[in-house]
Amino acid sequence: MGWLSDWRRRRVLQKHRMDDRLWHAATRRLSFLPTVPKLREMVLVFLAEKEFSGAHELVVTDEMRVSIAAQACLPVLELGLDWYAGWRGIVVYPGDFRVRREEIDEHGVVHEWDDELAGEAMPGGPVVLSWDAAAHDPLINVVIHEFAHKLDMLNGEADGVPPLHAGMDGRAWRAALDEAYEGFCDAVERGRDTWLDPYAAEHPSEFFAVISEAFFREPRETKRRYPGVYEQLALFYRQNPAGS
Secondary structure (H helix, E strand, O other), X not given: OHHHHHHHHHHHHHHOOOOHHHHHHHHOOOOOOOOOHHHHHHHHHHHHHXXXXXXXXXXOOHHHHHHHHHHHHHHHOOOOHHHHOOOOEEEEEOOOXXXXXXXXXXXXXXXXXXXXXXXXXXXXXXXXXXXHHHHHOOOOOHHHHHHHHHHHHHHOOOOOOOOOOOOOOHHHHHHHHHHHHHHHHHHHHOOOOOOOOHHHHHOHXXXXXXXXXXXXXXXXXXXXXXXXXHHHHHHHHOOOOOOO
């Protein structure tokens, strides 16, 4: 039924346009976004296909929706919105939110705790975001982070290896990402200052999400520090934000 999706998307673009003032208000602080018409068009379709809802009585404004959509569309700018198919919801909290966790250890003992999060991507379900983090935290990009997780989950549990394109070498991907991840974890364990958010050491999937943030926000520095990882990300995202 791909033809039906294509028809609906063409209808969206025929009947709607992005207001210039709204676009500039929503993206003025997002200097890493490319200034290409394709991104605006993709955002219009994204907004037509996804449903935003505010938690804790938060009113999600058009400016907030466009800001989130623009950042969410960046990773799939050259891949297409079908990479976000199969779910609709984006839940926006005013600030960080708590999630109840449960884990059974090797002795069968159940441990429960509350996690305080700025974002979470649900397998097969919504993306949950803190607007305070999305709008005001300069050290992270929670939108790109959580949507990178969504891509990672397309071939099963998030493990830092999204579905690679035909022609990509899975061994090269793993070699580059694993070496960078292990070196990063070692630096964190030794208490060294790290350029990336130390949260990237939590799991290979978190490293992939955090390095994806850096790939789009600070591409030249990412390429300088992690040339092998940058090369693999450029192949996967089909973008080269650092230029030649």
